[in-house]
Amino acid sequence: MNVQPILDLFGAELVAVNLGLESFAANLASEGARAVHVDWRPPAGGDGKAIAALDAIAAGTTVDVEKANAEAVRRILAAEPTVVGIGVAKDVVPGMARDLILHAGPPVTWERMCGPLRGAVIGGLIYEGLAKDAAEAEAMAASGKVRFEPCHHHDSVGPMAGVMTASMPVWIVENKAFGNRAYCTLNEGLGKVLRYGAYSAEVIDRLRWMRDELAPILSEALALHGPVDMRSLIAQVLQMGDEGHNRNRAGTSIVIRELAPHIVTLDYPKEKLAKALAFLNSNDHFFLNLTMPSAKCSVDAAAGIEGSTIITTMARNGTEFGIKLSGLPGRWFTGPAGVIDGLYLPGYGPADASRDIGDSVITETSGIGGFAMAAAPAIVKFVGGSPKDAVDVTMRMYEITDAESESYRIPVLDFRGTPTGIDVRKVVETGILPAINTGIAHKDPGVGMVGAGLVKPPENAFRDALVAFAEKYAI
Amino acid sequence: MNVQPILDLFGAELVAVNLGLESFAANLASEGARAVHVDWRPPAGGDGKAIAALDAIAAGTTVDVEKANAEAVRRILAAEPTVVGIGVAKDVVPGMARDLILHAGPPVTWERMCGPLRGAVIGGLIYEGLAKDAAEAEAMAASGKVRFEPCHHHDSVGPMAGVMTASMPVWIVENKAFGNRAYCTLNEGLGKVLRYGAYSAEVIDRLRWMRDELAPILSEALALHGPVDMRSLIAQVLQMGDEGHNRNRAGTSIVIRELAPHIVTLDYPKEKLAKALAFLNSNDHFFLNLTMPSAKCSVDAAAGIEGSTIITTMARNGTEFGIKLSGLPGRWFTGPAGVIDGLYLPGYGPADASRDIGDSVITETSGIGGFAMAAAPAIVKFVGGSPKDAVDVTMRMYEITDAESESYRIPVLDFRGTPTGIDVRKVVETGILPAINTGIAHKDPGVGMVGAGLVKPPENAFRDALVAFAEKYAI
Numbered sequence: 001m002n003v004q005p006i007l008d009l010f011g012a013e014l015v016a017v018n019l020g021l022e023s024f025a026a027n028l029a030s031e032g033a034r035a036v037h038v039d040w041r042p043p044a045g046g047d048g049k050a051i052a053a054l055d056a057i058a059a060g061t062t063v064d065v066e067k068a069n070a071e072a073v074r075r076i077l078a079a080e081p082t083v084v085g086i087g088v089a090k091d092v093v094p095g096m097a098r099d100l101i102l103h104a105g106p107p108v109t110w111e112r113m114c115g116p117l118r119g120a121v122i123g124g125l126i127y128e129g130l131a132k133d134a135a136e137a138e139a140m141a142a143s144g145k146v147r148f149e150p151c152h153h154h155d156s157v158g159p160m161a162g163v164m165t166a167s168m169p170v171w172i173v174e175n176k177a178f179g180n181r182a183y184c185t186l187n188e189g190l191g192k193v194l195r196y197g198a199y200s201a202e203v204i205d206r207l208r209w210m211r212d213e214l215a216p217i218l219s220e221a222l223a224l225h226g227p228v229d230m231r232s233l234i235a236q237v238l239q240m241g242d243e244g245h246n247r248n249r250a251g252t253s254i255v256i257r258e259l260a261p262h263i264v265t266l267d268y269p270k271e272k273l274a275k276a277l278a279f280l281n282s283n284d285h286f287f288l289n290l291t292m293p294s295a296k297c298s299v300d301a302a303a304g305i306e307g308s309t310i311i312t313t314m315a316r317n318g319t320e321f322g323i324k325l326s327g328l329p330g331r332w333f334t335g336p337a338g339v340i341d342g343l344y345l346p347g348y349g350p351a352d353a354s355r356d357i358g359d360s361v362i363t364e365t366s367g368i369g370g371f372a373m374a375a376a377p378a379i380v381k382f383v384g385g386s387p388k389d390a391v392d393v394t395m396r397m398y399e400i401t402d403a404e405s406e407s408y409r410i411p412v413l414d415f416r417g418t419p420t421g422i423d424v425r426k427v428v429e430t431g432i433l434p435a436i437n438t439g440i441a442h443k444d445p446g447v448g449m450v451g452a453g454l455v456k457p458p459e460n461a462f463r464d465a466l467v468a469f470a471e472k473y474a475i
Numbered sequence: 476m477n478v479q480p481i482l483d484l485f486g487a488e489l490v491a492v493n494l495g496l497e498s499f500a501a502n503l504a505s506e507g508a509r510a511v512h513v514d515w516r517p518p519a520g521g522d523g524k525a526i527a528a529l530d531a532i533a534a535g536t537t538v539d540v541e542k543a544n545a546e547a548v549r550r551i552l553a554a555e556p557t558v559v560g561i562g563v564a565k566d567v568v569p570g571m572a573r574d575l576i577l578h579a580g581p582p583v584t585w586e587r588m589c590g591p592l593r594g595a596v597i598g599g600l601i602y603e604g605l606a607k608d609a610a611e612a613e614a615m616a617a618s619g620k621v622r623f624e625p626c627h628h629h630d631s632v633g634p635m636a637g638v639m640t641a642s643m644p645v646w647i648v649e650n651k652a653f654g655n656r657a658y659c660t661l662n663e664g665l666g667k668v669l670r671y672g673a674y675s676a677e678v679i680d681r682l683r684w685m686r687d688e689l690a691p692i693l694s695e696a697l698a699l700h701g702p703v704d705m706r707s708l709i710a711q712v713l714q715m716g717d718e719g720h721n722r723n724r725a726g727t728s729i730v731i732r733e734l735a736p737h738i739v740t741l742d743y744p745k746e747k748l749a750k751a752l753a754f755l756n757s758n759d760h761f762f763l764n765l766t767m768p769s770a771k772c773s774v775d776a777a778a779g780i781e782g783s784t785i786i787t788t789m790a791r792n793g794t795e796f797g798i799k800l801s802g803l804p805g806r807w808f809t810g811p812a813g814v815i816d817g818l819y820l821p822g823y824g825p826a827d828a829s830r831d832i833g834d835s836v837i838t839e840t841s842g843i844g845g846f847a848m849a850a851a852p853a854i855v856k857f858v859g860g861s862p863k864d865a866v867d868v869t870m871r872m873y874e875i876t877d878a879e880s881e882s883y884r885i886p887v888l889d890f891r892g893t894p895t896g897i898d899v900r901k902v903v904e905t906g907i908l909p910a911i912n913t914g915i916a917h918k919d920p921g922v923g924m925v926g927a928g929l930v931k932p933p934e935n936a937f938r939d940a941l942v943a944f945a946e947k948y949a950i
Contacts (some may be wrong), residue, residue, distance in 0.1 A: 180893050197883045216750030239853035240716040240725050241886070250715050253728035260735040261752035277736035377886030378714035387886050411716070412887055 043429050050428050050463040056474035057466075058427065063307025063327075063473055065425075072302040072310040072326045072401040073421040076366065079298035080176035083228040083290060086186075086219040090166035093154050093183045098128070102151040104162025104359040105317025106332040110141045110148065113473045114318030114337075116197025116354045119445030120161030121148075123199030128165045129206050134199065134446070152315055152324075155300070156183040157292045157359035160195035160441055161318070168207070169215030173230065173293035175301055182296035186210055186218075189283040190449055196441040197354070198448040217266060217276045224262040228255075230294040234368060235463045237287070238418070243376035244291040245360055245369030246383055246437045246452055251287030256280050260402040288360065295366035298360075301420075304329040306474055309466070310402065311422040314365045314434065314457065318357035318441070321457045325424055325465050328472065333465035335458025342438050342453015343384045356455045357377060361436050367405050367420030370435035370454070375410045375418075383437045383452045393435045393454075394419065400426040400434065424469070427462045518904050525903050525938040531949035532941075538782025538802075538948055539898075547777040547801045548878040548896040551841065554776055555651035556769035558703035561661075561694040565641035569657045571643060573603070577626045577836040579637025580792025581807040585616045585623065589793030589812075591672025591829050593919030595636030596623075598674030602682050602728065603640045609674065609921070627799075629791055630775070631658040632767045632834035635670035635916055636793070644681070644690030648768035650703065650776055657771035657886040661685055661693075664758040665924050671916040673831070673923040688743075693753045696737040703733065706770040709843060710882045712762070713893070718851035719766040720835055720844030721858055721927055723914045726762030731755050736849070767834065770841035777896075779804040782948055784941070785877065786897040789840045789909065789932065793832035796932045800899055800940050803947065808940035810933025815915050817928015818859045829918040831930045836911050839939050842880050842895030845910035845929070846872045850885045850893075858912045858927045868910040868929075869894065875901040875909065899944070902937045 016035040018025035025037035044050035057065065089096045096102070101124055103117055113121070122137040125146070131137035140146060151158045158164055170183040174275070188206060192198040199244055233254060240250035256277070263273055303312040308326035315322055323333040337355035345352070363369030373379060374394035377387035394410065397419035404417030422434055433456050440451040483788060491510040493500035500512035519525035532540065565571045576599055578592055588596070597612040600621070606612035627632045633639055645658040663681060667673040697703070708729060715725035731752070738748055755761055778787040783801035790797055797809040805921050812830035819825070838844030848854060849869035852862035869885065872894035879892030897909055915926040 241714050250725060250728065253725070253732050256732040256735060257728050257752075257756045260731060260739075261749045261756060264735075264739045264748045265745045272741045274736045277732075277739055281732045281736060387889055404688055414862055429685075 041431050044463065045459065047429050047463055049467055053467045053470035053474075054425060054429055056470045060475040061307060061473040062475060065307050065309055065460060065473070068307035068327060069310050069402050069421070069423060071306050072308040072312070075178065075302040076298055076421055077403060077406055078177045079231070079301055081173050081230040081294035081297050081458070082176045083171060083222065083230060084174045085172045085222060086169055086215050087172050089164055089168045089170050089183070091157055092172055093164070093170060095154050096164075099145065100149060100166070101125075101148045102149055102154055102156060102158065102164040103317060104151060104158050104160065104357060105315040106320055106322030106334050107150055108148070108317045108319050112319050113322035114354050114357065115444045116357060116441035117161045117163070117318050119197030119199050119447070120163035120194050122161045123194045123203055123207075123446060124165040126199060127194075127204050128167060137239070150315070150317075151359055152313055154183070155181060157296045157362050158185060158195065159288055159292060159360045160358040160439060161185070161197055162359050167211060169211055169219075171290060171293055173219060173290070173297050175297035178301040180297050180300050182293035182300065184293040184296070185287045186215060187283060187286045187289040189279075190285060192448040195358075196439070196448040197445050199446055213272055214276050214279060217263060217268060217273065218259065220266050221259045221262040224265065225259060228258065231407050234291060234294065235409065238368070238372055238375040238408055239411055241376050241378050242287070243369055243372040243379060245288065245363040246439065247376045247379040248291065249284040251291065252280065252284050255287055255290070291368065292360055292362055295362040295368065298366045299362065304327055304390050309424045309469060311365060311424055314361045315359045316356045317360065318354050321356060321461055323424070323461050323465055325469060328465065328468055331468065331470065333461045335461040338455040338457060340438060340451075340453040340455040341384070342440055343382065343452050344440070344451035345449070348442070348450035352442050352450050354441040354458075356436070356438060357441060358438060360438065361434075364434055364436050365422065367418045368408060369454070370437045371401075371420075372408065372410060372418045373435065373437065374412055377412070379437065383454055384453070396432055397435055400432050401428055424462050424465050428466045431459070433457050433459060433462070476848050487922070516906050517940065519938065520906050520934065522730040522938055524942055528942045528945035528949075529900060529904055531945045532784075535947040535950040536782060537950060539883065540782050540948070543780050543782035543802060544785050544896070544898060547780050547783040547787070551773055551896055552878060552881055553652045554706070554773035556648050556705040556893060557651045558697065558705060558770050559649045560647045560697060561644055561690050564639055564643045564645050564649055564658070567647055568631055568639070568645060570629050571639075572585045574620065575622045575624060576600075576635070577624055577629055577631055577633065577639040577656045578792060579626060579633050579635065579832060580790040581795050581797030581809050582625055583623070583792045583794050585793050587838075589829050589832065590833060590919045591916035592636045592638070592675050592793050594672030594922070595638035595669050596746055597920060598669045598678055598682075599638045599640040601674060602669075602679050603642060604710060604730055613692050625790070625792075626834055627788055629658070630656060630771070632771045632837050633660060634662070634767060634835045635833040635914060636672055637834050642686060644686055644694075646765060646768055648765070648772050651770035653776040655767035655775050657765045657775065659768040659771075661690060661832040662758060662761045662764040665760060667923040669916070670833075670922050671923040674921055686809050688747055689751050689754060692738060692741060692743060692748065693734065695741050696734045699737040699740065700734060703730075705765060709766060709769065710884065713843070713847055713850040713883055714886055716851050717762070717855050718844055718847040718854060720763065720838040721914065722851045722854040723762035723766065724759040726766065727755065727759050730762055730765070755887075763835065766838055766843065770843065773841045774837065777801055784899045784944060786840060786899055789836045790834045791831045791836065793829050796831060796936055798899075798936050798940055800944060803940065803943055806943065808936045808943065810936040813928075813930040813932060815913060815928040815930045816859070817915055817926050817927035818857065819912050819915070820924070823917070823925035827917050827925050829916040831911070831913060832916055833913060835913065839909055840897065842876070843883055845912045846876075846895075847883065847885060847893045848910065848912065849887055852887070854912065858929055860929070871907055873912055874905055875907050897935055899941050902950060905935070908932050908934060908937070
């Protein structure tokens with residue numbers, strides 16, 4: 001036996017090629033040896049059931065998945081979200097009723113609700129006059145006398161706690177290409193606000209002012225202005241440093257400049273008009289509650305396509321994160337809501353934080369928000385990280401999406417369209433999870449916002465959805 | 476003699492290193508040979524007088540140039556431009572008079588004025604009621620009965636033709652750190668407007684409406700709002716895709732949202748307030764006439780520092796481009812105005828274009844505008860090029876400036892400060908000319924805007940300034 005080649009091997013400089021755990025390569029390097037680390041993960045993180053589902057789908061399905069996804073993506077890209085008016089929830093939101101409280105995310109019972117969602121429910125009951133204080137509201141919530149359902153079950157979306165009650169004013173956004181509508185409350189600003197779980201008198205008074213003055217003023221101004229083409233507006237704000245989820249300064253500015261010439265003509269006392277305009281100017285997140293229903297009605301048009309693996313809903317209620325697939329309509333796949341990695345307001349830290357909450361991830365589902373972070377480098381001052389991180393986030397999202405937007409373009413990527421149409425197969429296979437940026441609510445009811453950051457959704461929700469898809473469609 | 480090394484040379488593969496004309500390397504490459512091109516230019520483009528001036532200044536000066544420049548740059552960076560009000564030119568602009576017409580750029584006689592400047596002068600005389608039509612205005616302009624002086628000689632700046640007449644309303648911007656002020660007319664919008672040389676009834680009517688309604692409304696709203704911190708505003712808009720010269724959509728939006736709550740309270744008929752707000756909303760360049768006097772009062776504080784090679788003025792009148800150095804106050808150094816490389820409105824082309832015109836290059840002089848193009852990638856849709864070009868432009872400007880802004884930061888460059896304080900020595904030595912983006916006026920009086928693009932200033936203006944500096948300061 002000629003052992004020379006083997007001896008030669010040990011005579012030459014050794015370079016280790018390391019797959020998997022990076023720490024093995026780091027250990028070698030720390031000992032002075034050379035090691036090349038290959039960033040590799042097994043498909044689906046090595047999860048046997050998920051790999052089997054991927055294989056089964058690849059082997060053959062009862063419906064052509066590629067064709068189904070192409071149709072889903074076509075519908076998302078063709079959406080024409082348009083603000084057509086402001087109404088009162090009980091008048092316009094399908095199925096809305098006085099004893100019904102809508103909330104963000106997948107279904108959840110009062111017992112399992114997180115602090116900020118409980119806080120928002122308490123505030124909602126006080127606001128509606130159904131309870132006179134927190135104690136009475138909690139008792140009522142626990143009694144079964146009020147019903148809780150997801151906004152998503154009523155063509156609606158709500159940021160953070162996402163609580164919508166019967167008398168709240170809501171934006172009405174219509175997808176002109178498909179005729180479906182979506183609804184969302186008006187944004188209250190940051191800090192001590194209902195959607196972050198605060199319910200003090202200041203919060204309730206603001207909500208009532210929004211119902212009694214702000215909404216009528218905006219509604220009348222909007223009627224004079226005419227419908228607002230949100231596709232055009234979102235396209236513009238992506239050129240102005242917004243991404244439509246946690247940075248909305250440009251969008252809010254444009255809404256103000258478009259409506260102000262009409263607001264000034266309305267038959268209200270000047271100080272009421274001034275208060276409305278000052279409120280808008282003070283609230284850079286005002287536009288969020290327009291991008292959200294725009295995103296909602298855009299992806300809703302792609303729901304229910306037989307054989308499609310495109311994700312049409314992502315949402316969190318602070319306890320669970322859930323998704324829905326186009327090809328499995330009506331079914332939620334959930335996992336525990338994530339812990340947010342972010343920047344905190346002075347005086348607060350991670351120990352104060354509630355878990356990931358809100359329907360605002362509908363923006364990412366439609367291809368903006370975290371998916372368009374490269375367009376909004378300044379957002380890192382709000383959610384943490386560097387501008388390069390923001391670009392990296394967007395670039396990664398191209399790995400798990402089937403298309404690029406023809407309308408929403410990112411200047412710094414040479415006007416490349418935003419990554420659109422999340423394919424659950426790609427998420428599971430690559431282990432790349434949708435990038436979500438979000439606000440952080442205090443974990444206790446009644447406090448409010450404490451920060452903002454980035455969060456990872458639970459991988460099992462995506463794997464479970466894929467497995468269910470394979471069960472239904474694999475031959 | 477051992478010729479082997481030389482023979483070895485010809486035996487090995489040859490790689491040519493090419494300095495100077497790039498075409499030599501390209502020729503070799505086209506023949507299949509390898510050539511490495513080194514991008515090299517002789518200092519000052521090989522200009523003997525300029526090289527001698529650079530050498531003389533480097534050898535020794537009567538005043539410490541580095542110290543003088545550090546002071547000039549300190550003052551530019553410390554500027555606190557603040558909008559304090561709106562006045563009428565003849566009441567607030569130093570030396571303004573009824574028979575005086577201010578214009579953009581260095582001094583120029585009627586005979587040498589370009590078409591759009593003549594057009595704006597004609598319009599200005601009609602607007603002031605000094606002439607009843609174009610023929611009468613032209614005769615008056617040629618008669619010597621009206622005087623022409625640069626805006627810059629009256630603490631003022633004007634975009635494009637830059638014509639300011641006695642009864643025009645002007646923004647008053649005060650540099651709170653140094654107490655000096657700068658003035659600028661209100662922006663009229665794009666298209667058929669005075670500053671692009673148009674003077675039809677529509678143009679004059681708009682100017683009179685601006686004087687009689689818009690300016691009083693804005694002035695009263697501004698008084699209610701309080702002074703506007705332009706340093707903060709410019710810092711913000713650089714995070715929102717503006718660069719403060721040819722992209723001002725974010726800045727205009729913020730001015731509207733700040734003033735609208737006050738405008739709505741004013742004691743004017745509603746339709747007049749609505750018309751004012753609709754005009755602002757229709758004119759994304761409105762903010763330009765605020766960034767310009769902000770830049771002007773910022774760099775003016777750095778003028779007149781003995782021994783400083785920092786450029787404190789750049790300006791063009793459509794015939795000539797001129798600069799001033801801090802250390803040579805009161806002296807213009809000029810060259811022929813450049814031809815603009817840009818995008819044209821439908822129906823127009825390069826043959827229709829006037830040469831480079833306007834005081835708006837004061838924005839670049841202060842470190843924004845073209846110098847901050849990396850912050851405004853979407854501007855390439857207006858002036859041409861790609862987002863990468865926009866970044867490259869900004870990166871080159873660091874080569875000819877002495878400092879980086881502490882307030883004005885570029886997200887995509889990891890919040891690096893904008894290149895600030897142009898050092899004429901660096902411009903001449905490197906041959907890197909200040910990057911300027913600009914609108915394009917039609918070459919004939921009375922037409923208006925035809926496009927926008929990028930323009931190179933004439934190199935000789937910088938070389939002449941450097942030679943004059945050496946004559947005064949070199950030992």
